Amino acid sequence: MDFQKFLQGKAFDAYEYFGAHLTEEGAVFRVYAPNAANVEVQGDFSGWKLLPMKQKQNPGVFELEIAGAEAGMYYKYAITGADGQVVYHCDPYGMLMELRPGFASRIVDRTWKFTDEKWMQKRDVGKNYNNPMNIYELHAGSWKQKEDGSWYDYEELAEELIPYLKKMGFNYIEFLPLSEHPADCSWGYQNTGFFAPTSRYGTPQQLKRLVEMCHEQGIGVITDFVPVHFAMDDYGLKDFDGTPLYEFPHPDTAYSEWGTMNFMHSRGEVRSFLQSAANYWLTEFHFDGIRMDAISRAIYWNGDPARGVNERAVEFLRNMNAGLHKLHPSAILMAEDSTDFPKVTAPTEYDGLGFDYKWDMGFMNDTLRFFQTAPVYRPYDYHKLSFSMMYFYSDLFLLPFSHDEVVHGKATIIQKMFGDYEIKFPQAKAFYAYVYMHPGKKLNFMGNEFAQFREWDETREQDWDLLKYPLHDAFQRFYAKLSHLYLEEPALYDGEYNSDCFGWLEVDAADYVTYAWERKASGQTIVTVMNLSDQFWKDFRVALPEQYELTELLNTDWEEFGGNTKPEDQNWSVENKPYKKKEQALCLDLPPFTARIFKVKSVKHSAQKKTPKK
Template sequence: MENQLFNLKDFYDGNSFDDYTYLGAHKADSGYTFRVYAPRAVRVTLIGEFNGWLEYDLIRPKNSNFFEGTFADVKPNMMYKYRVYSTPDEFVEHSDPYGFGMELRPGSASIIRELDEFKFTDDEWMSKRDVGYNNPVNIYELHLASWRQKEDGSWYTYTETGEMLVPYLKENGYTHVELMPITEHPADESWGYQNTCFYSPTSRYGTPAELMQMINHLHNNDIGVILDFVPIHFAVDGYGLGKFDGQALYEYPSDHVGCSEWGSYNFNFGRGEVRSFLQSAANYWLKEYHFDGLRMDAVSRAIFWLGDVKRGVNECAIKFIQTMNQGLKKRHKGIMLIAEDSTNYLKVTAPVEYDGLGFDYKWDMGWMNDTLEFFKLPPLYRTKSINKLTFSMA
């Protein structure tokens, strides 16, 4: 899958949608080629199962911000990390920002995965799916870890969950299932919104091939699958994206805007390579896994600095959202793009060509609280509480 025609200008301008075909670990004629973006690193080495966790030096081509190397003794499903040196003597071990797999916590190594292990058979579904404006849409929001567990408290695999989901969703009249974040994250107790690797489906429930099998099974039973995508912030764990090359790279350099209210780092939308990283991840899940849409988390924190209207609009973030949504729509027929946005910012669901953000829907933020509270009230008392039903839509 390696892309030899990677467009560096698009990468730096924030217009790339296929970073993952160039960066990360890719099968070569002999072994695997590794590439990592670390502009301010003085040295990057590769450690893994294939070399006894000793160091292979990656080479930095002249006038390049990338480090790369091809090694013959690397095999699929092996674990690896990068040692990123900020000085000749100081390094931090990082998982691969573009790694397709990751070991189970508390481990933090990336795992080499091949995305062609599973062959989809959902052509009929993919050809007929649509955004849902003229058809019923009923979405079941699902957290994989807590929906159902085995008697011993362990999790079902992606494949097992897919088998159980189909009859449940059909019995209850759902047209789609929306998976709460499945990109790798460190804490079992979380809902998955503190991500450490944006291209790795969490290993808690199995392999990428098993996730593909789950989606394929749902599609072949006429059920769409939406992914909860987190493009605003990321976990602070040292093996992740934070201070990747010794300094702020993916995050803002200033803590005043660099840290979120959830204790995570905010993505720096002012850097084109960060925008390319995120929109390539969005494209990756839609293209390689056949997801039917993305529900984008915390969009209000991108529109306004730290989500605060008084701080003003983050123009770089607006540009990122518009470029990403417009690009995804051009590449994928019938996908849904959904904004979790609680603001009254105009044109969130207008097309980009009409100065909108390009989303198809806004998530109903009032459903789980106001709407359900309204339904609980006896009919006699509903008239005085009608605002609970209408507020989120107004």
């Protein structure tokens, strides 16, 4: 690491210098504490006696090489501030920590030989813009648990999880933060160990094996990363050297709404720390991407547009993303951002923030609110669903239905659907059909795929026993069918950020609360017709732009998915006569809360009229 680049906020490899690193004789320890009066280290290697560290080569860096220190040993720093107060800290660059409530760091042997070369070589440098991304978001500790309620370790989790992902048609997983954190209830979003995979589920080596196992089965792995704030526990980064080294010095900007400390992104040391952490997860564990949390809190002061843009934090995001793209051309960077700040996914060379995708929070909110609305009022909110396509091409959007939508009294996705128990299921099927037929990458939180009614609780596994009930079992089978359809049909993902690949066929039927649209790509066309009213529409007609020969791929009302329509009951036809100034029409029955998906088998193009000779 170049120390001057570290101070300037340009380092991406600070973890190679700071922290504990094995040597031939033992281990060398380095920690940055420029305002400390004194720094000591203690651990298993010293019988927990304090050993003084010295500033040697670089100012503010305390260093000590200890013979006999070995991988797996625990250690802490004792840092004396200018006021004489001694506080014990974990290592900011430590790569493993003991299980909470302990906070000692551990020496790690980073030796590892990856076996996923083929995956890494073929990973798409195009960021999957024209490939399907069906992401399963999960919390590692509460997806499934052992019979005694304990956690699976990383490898055990992979063995259980991968077959399920394959069955359900997910080709990516996104973990809630795996970096070390003191409180289970923070879900990993309040970190103390930014370089340390949480020991709740095992070792760094076991996490690397999990990623390898996923890659072997064609599944990408994304991790959540928190570049905006950190836990305020006194053994972490807060007042690290007796002064606010990582956070703002003023209370009005230092504390976040979550009871955490805000990073001061204008400091070079903080920038180097965070971007080195992001690089570490991509490099050391072969993660395929990073989802960055709470980006709105970096763009605006404390996330409030009224307080103005935090220019230095925006500059940090641009520089970090540009550096990560250079180091990892095929890695995917995602922003969780609820603002309308421009150019979030534009390249940094065009004054963009440089993210590859942005979570479409507006789509998520509008869609859920629509499905919560009683059918009698839906005609008045008709364009709440079509509005998403008015701005869709302004950024590169991902459609998220994440953990945040199924906690804190918000109700789960199935609960949000209007009405009583049984009427919620057809609406939820239509809801997901709309999501998967809409342009944009997909993300869904665990439990939603089998219509879990209980809000997510990080202490309990998902309610897998629901699958013994017919409606939940049928819903899961429907979801798997829909997911595989998305993966298998290029028209549903190829060119989805090209406006030429999408077109409304019916978006002016508010009285019927019915929509129709087509997706085109790779020489294929998919047509979707959706009725979100509580009425049965007989022989509903949709104008088709050309003479299509169709086949039905999926009907959310089929009996196999808990509906009332038998597959042999087609209840649709193509009328080869003009309708609404188009060449033909699709005439079909639409039960309440139903989506029907068709594929164009062939197109009979009209003969072009010849220009008469003069």
